[in-house]
Amino acid sequence: MNKEIKREELLISQLADLLVHDKHVAVGAASPIPGAAALLAKEEAKAKNRRLRVTILHSNKYNNFTDGARELFDCAAQGRIDTFFLGGVQIDAQANINLVGTGEYPKVIKRFPGSFGSALMYFVVPQIILFREEHSPRTLVNKVDFISAPGVSDEKIYRPGGPKYLLTNRALFKFNKDLKKFSLLKLNQNETTEGIEKLTGFKFDVNKRVSVMSDPDISRLKILRNKIAPMVSEFYPEFADRIWGI
Amino acid sequence: MNKEIKREELLISQLADLLVHDKHVAVGAASPIPGAAALLAKEEAKAKNRRLRVTILHSNKYNNFTDGARELFDCAAQGRIDTFFLGGVQIDAQANINLVGTGEYPKVIKRFPGSFGSALMYFVVPQIILFREEHSPRTLVNKVDFISAPGVSDEKIYRPGGPKYLLTNRALFKFNKDLKKFSLLKLNQNETTEGIEKLTGFKFDVNKRVSVMSDPDISRLKILRNKIAPMVSEFYPEFADRIWGI
Amino acid sequence: MNSFDQLSLKELVNEVSNGSLLGIPADYSGVPMHFTKALIKKGVKNLRLYCLPLTTIQGDMLIGSGCVSEIEAAAVTLGEFGLAPQFSHAIEHNDLVIKDSTCPALHAQLQATEKSVPFMPLRGVIGSDIQKYRKDWQIIKNPMNSSGVKDEPILLLPAVQLDVFVFHAACADRNGNIQIGRRRELATLAHASKKVFVTVEKILNDDFFENELTAATCLPALYIDGISVIKNGAWPCALPGVYPADNKEIKKYSIAAKTKQGFDEYMKYSLS
């Protein structure tokens, strides 16, 4: 087995580490890395005699819903989804996310697809993991141009859920709800805290014990490449081909 | 063919006459006579190249719904059901119906099953036909002991539907929404207006041209006995056996 | 590990505690009669029944056996076999609290929980005595400027979350997905319940999700907390599409249950 670990494999492994306490993880559209992470976590849970359900909306096989497209949102609102992943054209200091466009809405300069279900999911799923590969001052901004979903809410607002982590190509942050602020937790190899500060458009705390992201061990890597990769190729064939050549 | 017409056949025929303009008739639980009437009207419409849909909830075959038990109510609220049938332990002068019990609620003297969906259906289905075989001062009362669903509503209330007719063993009434009053329209053979007045616990108007209920003609009788009776036996076997011996 | 929890009847019955708000399926949705009798045998008390939207012999038996303190329903009836005698008797003698409702309201209250919103609006019903006696219901003037008639009175119904819901179904697949066909009110009940248990005729070595059409017939395993295999588990009620009701038995019950003594004798024979 080729022990060289691809960037995507590292990210999958990092995300899988965040799912070990979950009972049900759901993955939205266009998310091959979170999808692979969820299936990996499920496989590892099974080995430990623990049951983890994974719902991948983009797949027929791993989509457990039968009540139409609204079921994801109803299910999440019922508190039956522990972790969901959200991205963002922009993500800001207070974990606000923007999936709509840059510039002053409604006269945007650059229009992106739209907010999808983020404006509900962000409120009701206990662990939202923000995932955006590009780590740059243009993606991680001080203030988003449009709030598709706010990172924090008044205490009067019903909000059992919210942001817990932010993972990029370069770093893993934890979001502190009380301080309304991200805290740097892990660095990718070759990254430094100072480097991350330069590449991040917002101010963040630094955890006392910032560590380097650890590579997946051999056993995890085997499961990922032998078992998970073929599953992923069912619903993200291009991704699976690019990463694993299958 | 035995030309003697059974009481039930006459009532079925009377009801079928009221369905000739409908596109969709729905029939609730425990309603063999309305069910047979709807299927008869459908068969006659077909012969005239007109399409009438019939939904019989108590049947698997003639139940067109696939969205669970709520679909009847949603469908009715959407205005997609033209006629529905309701009964009543008591029916009063203003077409209020009582399906709950006699005596002063909640300490009732005699408890009946309950209101079912009447409290919505009565508001949204344009033609509600009240059907109660027993015609007596105990069923047709001046004021019901419990209003499962009111016959009339304030004009502020959303109410595209409501009572149009009341059919009993003995008579057919039309309900006048503006006057909030029933008007006697047809008598069964051997009944007189005076007799009906005595047997009815509320005051009603008498139509200028009260007529006698006409028997179903031979062609209708043939359809009813040859085509409709076997259909009815699928979902009301005891009724079909009792009336038609099948 | 097994992809779902298979329970014995005893384990299943133990999941329903005294005082629970228990979801009750209509006679057309798969009535868990075998489970119900075991529950009666155990001597559960003070159940609150939430019927979607009605109950027949299941509710009447539970009431007659003294297991129920409150019932919310649009109807309690033995259908063509007449009134539900133990229910009527309990109401007439003030032994049972009833929250009289109407079918669409019972659906809407669970749909509110399905969506995790505190209430659902409903049209109709206003001016009925059902509405008059429901202190947990409220009427507001339509607050929307962009829809409906300004100031139109609108009924609001509270979200209701069930503690436990138990129903009977034809089969589960090897992953614990339950075949419910078009009885989609079972999905609403499951979505709105903290715990959901199912008794099934059998467990198939299939995967309903392998095919879009069989997937469409099932309630996903993620809503199910345990499954027990109980052959003829709906008897004497029907299991739609699988077996019809045993009308002779229901008639027998309907006659016996008209008196206290007859009911007691019927239950003694029935639970033995």
Place this chain on the structure above:
Amino acid sequence: MNSFDQLSLKELVNEVSNGSLLGIPADYSGVPMHFTKALIKKGVKNLRLYCLPLTTIQGDMLIGSGCVSEIEAAAVTLGEFGLAPQFSHAIEHNDLVIKDSTCPALHAQLQATEKSVPFMPLRGVIGSDIQKYRKDWQIIKNPMNSSGVKDEPILLLPAVQLDVFVFHAACADRNGNIQIGRRRELATLAHASKKVFVTVEKILNDDFFENELTAATCLPALYIDGISVIKNGAWPCALPGVYPADNKEIKKYSIAAKTKQGFDEYMKYSLS
């Protein structure tokens, strides 16, 4: 008489007038692409698109062809082939009004119409710019004493009724019932639309209601105003469970549509 109305493509296209509020299915629910091209060819104008909850090539083509004045959606995207270029261009140049929404709100607004209530409550969303810019949405304090937190801000969404909804499905039975499998959002769209038309791959000489399991997979004929048989009617989009998307063609479109000239050339070839 025939138990349903079978329409030609021309008759079907004529059912959509200028200015209609048209229901648009997501890429996973059966996109009526053949119909859409015919609609573009006819030169329909000022359509308002209501997407449940998103649109891909269907919406982008209609927008690029100048058929659309307004769109309500949670997303317009070509998925793995990137942004929807004609949509983005139209928005960036102020040629199109967008009512930005979020998936559950788009579902709830149709569910309000499904139940004929003027509004539906929804949690979440408050504090987003989506909510800020939606003048047809309102926030009230939770009025219920019996449920939820007193005075909690709750978002109310208006009922939306579509004028026309058109989708593509695998098949109809001989009575005009449409097989939709578990794509139940199609039922919501149909319930909330004044008129519903379907293009299908084929009409089967079956009765889906003869069997409880096939019944569970279908949208009843009573909601359908007309059916056209169009082989490969979703191409190049997928018809779930029947054929996959033609990704080569969508990629070709995604590249061509990046410029006005490329889009025009693509459409010329595509409509010919």
